[in-house]
Amino acid sequence: MLNYIIRRIFQSVVVLLIVGLVAFSMFRFVGDPIDNMLGQERTQADIERLRAQLGLDQPFPVQYWRFLENAVQGNFGVSYRQGRPVAEIIAERAPATLELAAVSGLFAIVIGIVLGVFTAIRRDGWASNVIMTGSLIGVSLPTFLIGILLIYVFSVELDLLPSFGRGDVVDVGGWSTGFLTASGLKALVLPAITLGLYQMTLIMRLVRAEMLEVLRQDYINFARARGLSERVVNFRHALKNTLVPVITVTGLQLGSIIAFAIITETVFQWPGVGLLFINAIQFVDIPVMAAYLMLISVMFVGINLLVDLLYVAIDPRLRGEGNTT
Amino acid sequence: MAPRACAGHPMSAILDIANLTVEFPTRREVFVAVDGASLTVEPGEIHGLVGESGAGKSTIGAAVMALLERPGRIAGGTIRLKNEIISGLDRAAMRSLRGSEISMIFQDPLTSLNPLFTIREQLTETITTHLSLTDAEAHERAHDLLARVGIPEPEIRLDQYPHQFSGGMRQRVVIALALCSEPDVIIADEPTTALDVSIQAQILDLIRELANERQVGVILITHDMGVIADTTDRVTVMYQGKVVETGATRLVLGKPSHPYTKSLIAAVPRPNVKLHRFPLISYGGRATEFRISDLARNWNKADTDSAKPLFEISGLTKRFLQKRSFIPSRRQYLVAVNNVSFDIRQGEVFGIVGESGSGKSTVARMIAGLYRADGGTILYGGQRVTGSGSLAWYRRQIQMIFQDPYSSLNPRMRVDAIVAEPALHHRLLSGKALRHRVDELLEHVGLGAAAGFKYPHEFSGGQRQRISIARALATQPKFLICDEPTSALDVSIQAQILNILKDLQEHLSLTMLFISHDLPVVRQMCDRVAVMQNGRLVEIQDAEALFAAPREDYTRSLLNLMPRLDGLATEGIEDQVEA
Numbered sequence: 001m002l003n004y005i006i007r008r009i010f011q012s013v014v015v016l017l018i019v020g021l022v023a024f025s026m027f028r029f030v031g032d033p034i035d036n037m038l039g040q041e042r043t044q045a046d047i048e049r050l051r052a053q054l055g056l057d058q059p060f061p062v063q064y065w066r067f068l069e070n071a072v073q074g075n076f077g078v079s080y081r082q083g084r085p086v087a088e089i090i091a092e093r094a095p096a097t098l099e100l101a102a103v104s105g106l107f108a109i110v111i112g113i114v115l116g117v118f119t120a121i122r123r124d125g126w127a128s129n130v131i132m133t134g135s136l137i138g139v140s141l142p143t144f145l146i147g148i149l150l151i152y153v154f155s156v157e158l159d160l161l162p163s164f165g166r167g168d169v170v171d172v173g174g175w176s177t178g179f180l181t182a183s184g185l186k187a188l189v190l191p192a193i194t195l196g197l198y199q200m201t202l203i204m205r206l207v208r209a210e211m212l213e214v215l216r217q218d219y220i221n222f223a224r225a226r227g228l229s230e231r232v233v234n235f236r237h238a239l240k241n242t243l244v245p246v247i248t249v250t251g252l253q254l255g256s257i258i259a260f261a262i263i264t265e266t267v268f269q270w271p272g273v274g275l276l277f278i279n280a281i282q283f284v285d286i287p288v289m290a291a292y293l294m295l296i297s298v299m300f301v302g303i304n305l306l307v308d309l310l311y312v313a314i315d316p317r318l319r320g321e322g323n324t325t
Numbered sequence: 326m327a328p329r330a331c332a333g334h335p336m337s338a339i340l341d342i343a344n345l346t347v348e349f350p351t352r353r354e355v356f357v358a359v360d361g362a363s364l365t366v367e368p369g370e371i372h373g374l375v376g377e378s379g380a381g382k383s384t385i386g387a388a389v390m391a392l393l394e395r396p397g398r399i400a401g402g403t404i405r406l407k408n409e410i411i412s413g414l415d416r417a418a419m420r421s422l423r424g425s426e427i428s429m430i431f432q433d434p435l436t437s438l439n440p441l442f443t444i445r446e447q448l449t450e451t452i453t454t455h456l457s458l459t460d461a462e463a464h465e466r467a468h469d470l471l472a473r474v475g476i477p478e479p480e481i482r483l484d485q486y487p488h489q490f491s492g493g494m495r496q497r498v499v500i501a502l503a504l505c506s507e508p509d510v511i512i513a514d515e516p517t518t519a520l521d522v523s524i525q526a527q528i529l530d531l532i533r534e535l536a537n538e539r540q541v542g543v544i545l546i547t548h549d550m551g552v553i554a555d556t557t558d559r560v561t562v563m564y565q566g567k568v569v570e571t572g573a574t575r576l577v578l579g580k581p582s583h584p585y586t587k588s589l590i591a592a593v594p595r596p597n598v599k600l601h602r603f604p605l606i607s608y609g610g611r612a613t614e615f616r617i618s619d620l621a622r623n624w625n626k627a628d629t630d631s632a633k634p635l636f637e638i639s640g641l642t643k644r645f646l647q648k649r650s651f652i653p654s655r656r657q658y659l660v661a662v663n664n665v666s667f668d669i670r671q672g673e674v675f676g677i678v679g680e681s682g683s684g685k686s687t688v689a690r691m692i693a694g695l696y697r698a699d700g701g702t703i704l705y706g707g708q709r710v711t712g713s714g715s716l717a718w719y720r721r722q723i724q725m726i727f728q729d730p731y732s733s734l735n736p737r738m739r740v741d742a743i744v745a746e747p748a749l750h751h752r753l754l755s756g757k758a759l760r761h762r763v764d765e766l767l768e769h770v771g772l773g774a775a776a777g778f779k780y781p782h783e784f785s786g787g788q789r790q791r792i793s794i795a796r797a798l799a800t801q802p803k804f805l806i807c808d809e810p811t812s813a814l815d816v817s818i819q820a821q822i823l824n825i826l827k828d829l830q831e832h833l834s835l836t837m838l839f840i841s842h843d844l845p846v847v848r849q850m851c852d853r854v855a856v857m858q859n860g861r862l863v864e865i866q867d868a869e870a871l872f873a874a875p876r877e878d879y880t881r882s883l884l885n886l887m888p889r890l891d892g893l894a895t896e897g898i899e900d901q902v903e904a
Contacts, residue, residue: 316441317440
């Protein structure tokens with residue numbers, strides 16, 4: 001077991017190194033940051049000096065090595081645009097994105113599984129048909145459109161919820177949270193639904209399909225033949241077997257919730273890392289872009305590691321002691 | 326013809342099914358799966374329910390349990406348990422009977438246990454559903470049940486998961502689960518079909534013991550006449566939803582009165598005599614004979630120089646990696662085939678028998694080139710076919726027929742494309758000639774050329790196996806590998822397929838490798854037989870000599886496990902017995 005975890009972590013590090021290399025090599029093509037940093041009145045000497053100061057005159061492998069060296073120590077350099085340490089900027093912005101992602105992830109998983117199980121058990125009921133049809137809308141509408149629709153209905157027409165920003169935030173040990181104020185919570189609702197709706201419908205359809213498959217299995221029939229109640233059969237025996245494939249997809253989806261919060265953050269003017277990234281691209285702010293990409297890949301890799309461990313927790317067949325006697 | 330009167334006393338019956346009719350309404354018509362069937366089960370009795378697939382025997386079991394698949398419904402008749410009518414009870418009342426008064430054992434022990442829960446969890450959950458016991462008492466009972474069904478070290482086994490048990494052990498767990506609250510009736514639906522012969526005997530013994538000891542009434546649903554003959558007290562024979570005959574097992578099997586029962590019994594492969602051909606079930610006019618003669622005319626026959634062996638196999642070894650490791654010495658291997666050597670002569674049917682896990686299929690796969698051997702050589706007509714080099718010439722001459730007729734045909738391909746594919750792949754024929762070959766082959770296996778326009782799902786299991794045979798013949802091979810070709814089929818269909826294979830072998834002078842765990846079938850088919858156990862070759866003998874006088878102890882024990890069919894009627898097979 002320990003062996004397995006160590007191997008997985010080792011693999012994760014390799015993945016991170018490769019992602020870093022790919023991301024880093026791409027930055028050489030997005031433009032020259034020096035152009036943006038110095039004004040019109042620059043001399044060749046100024047350019048050379050700044051280039052040397054930023055280490056951009058070094059060969060590419062040396063730049064990458066330095067980046068890694070610093071990154072391991074939590075130092076992602078200084079933003080070219082804002083002139084402040086990148087780590088500080090990201091730490092400031094990350095809570096907004098993480099809170100949004102957590103709430104919409106929770107929304108997607110809980111509602112997705114509940115609806116998925118419901119539509120699988122009541123396969124031919126009218127309610128299931130309504131839900132299944134409704135879910136098609138969730139899958140086919142683009143995120144920004146859903147955001148705008150929600151803003152129109154709940155902010156403009158009904159005036160129930162705010163249309164932008166995080167509301168009031170409270171600072172808890174350097175982490176600014178919106179969970180503790182009423183306006184903060186209200187502000188979370190629309191962006192969270194917007195961000196999670198697609199994942200929710202996806203999880204729901206997946207759970208439904210898996211559950212229908214599991215309900216056809218012999219062990220479900222045998223559980224019924226032993227006189228176990230429908231509740232035990234559906235929610236104990238069937239649901240647990242449904243979860244294994246669902247976890248894979250859900251894990252990847254959670255990663256993408258964080259990574260693709262950019263659109264939602266733009267629509268709702270949410271002060272998260274997604275907005276930060278968009279601005280960084282416009283200004284060729286390489287340190288911020290590099291740090292953001294590394295952050296996202298750390299999260300993806302971390303979630304995948306977690307998914308693999310969850311597999312083992314759920315399915316005893318993967319625990320390696322497969323000796324049949 | 327009227328069913329025989331029951332031999333017992335109907336008043337003491339614990340389960341009494343009278344005139345049961347089960348319907349499955351579909352959009353177009355109502356399909357009657359069970360049509361006015363009656364049978365009774367007494368305490369301590371094992372009542373066999375036999376018939377071919379589609380006869381409705383499993384549907385009776387499901388109807389008693391009230392677990393009919395939608396949209397099935399009981400359309401008539403009554404089911405009484407201990408003189409109380411239980412057909413038509415509501416769902417809650419039925420659920421309280423299930424598992425407590427009536428239990429069920431399913432066919433495949435590998436899939437009837439939930440893989441994600443320990444044996445203890447599954448047992449105690451069932452126990453506490455039916456009996457009001459404390460947790461400690463429930464655990465105690467779970468422990469006793471495992472011990473009772475013959476699982477050693479129950480204390481350790483309780484906390485293991487199903488995948489840590491072998492097939493036979495899992496079926497014991499399933500039986501323990503069925504016994505959780507002392508049921509009066511157990512319905513066993515093909516409980517040993519998925520198991521090896523030796524395990525099958527143990528499980529049937531266990532069921533027999535339980536029936537005697539606890540006075541449980543058992544309905545044993547099976548298609549296997551051997552199981553019926555060995556285990557049951559009474560038997561009911563079903564055909565297309567109707568009961569055709571019922572009575573004491575010895576009487577029904579020894580002196581069948583209904584023509585269907587007669588032909589069914591005639592089609593059972595006998596362990597004690599070798600027949601030239603299998604008698605086909607003639608009842609209902611379903612038998613389609615196979616016409617071989619035209620096919621033989623334009624067949625490139627092998628030169629029948631039978632002095633030289635077609636295959637010389639020596640030291641064949643295959644191992645599978647079981648535990649990975651960076652360090653080679655810490656890797657663990659399962660040696661599936663261990664230093665096996667034998668020859669296959671020109672024109673013979675060479676059989677390999679053994680229990681599951683003995684390596685017989687692995688040998689076939691290595692010969693077919695599907696697995697690469699880890700050691701040893703295979704010479705085909707003197708030429709080496711293991712190792713590197715192009716084997717296209719060799720693959721054209723050997724073809725394979727697989728066990729499962731459902732998964733061995735691509736469901737998205739039309740039958741004519743399936744049959745044409747091997748010839749097309751080897752660029753043997755094209756255009757009109759190819760179409761002609763395909764039509765001819767389909768005609769010869771008794772399906773008719775029109776079958777080419779259909780898709781595999783439109784055919785039954787036996788018909789699909791005929792398609793497999795047609796496909797295997799498309800390249801005019803010299804050697805056929807048949808890996809359990811009939812074990813998924815009904816006995817009458819099995820007889821047809823085996824007859825086809827026999828004819829092919831005779832008329833086209835094909836050489837065949839025939840793999841099976843079914844010893845009577847092997848006796849009927851093979852000229853020489855190799856016995857395998859745990860990857861090793863135990864012995865090779867001429868088939869008749871092997872069955873008459875096995876040399877090794879293991880072979881003897883295998884032969885002893887064959888169902889004894891001495892009591893079976895011999896009507897219809899006398900003229901087929903080979904001298």
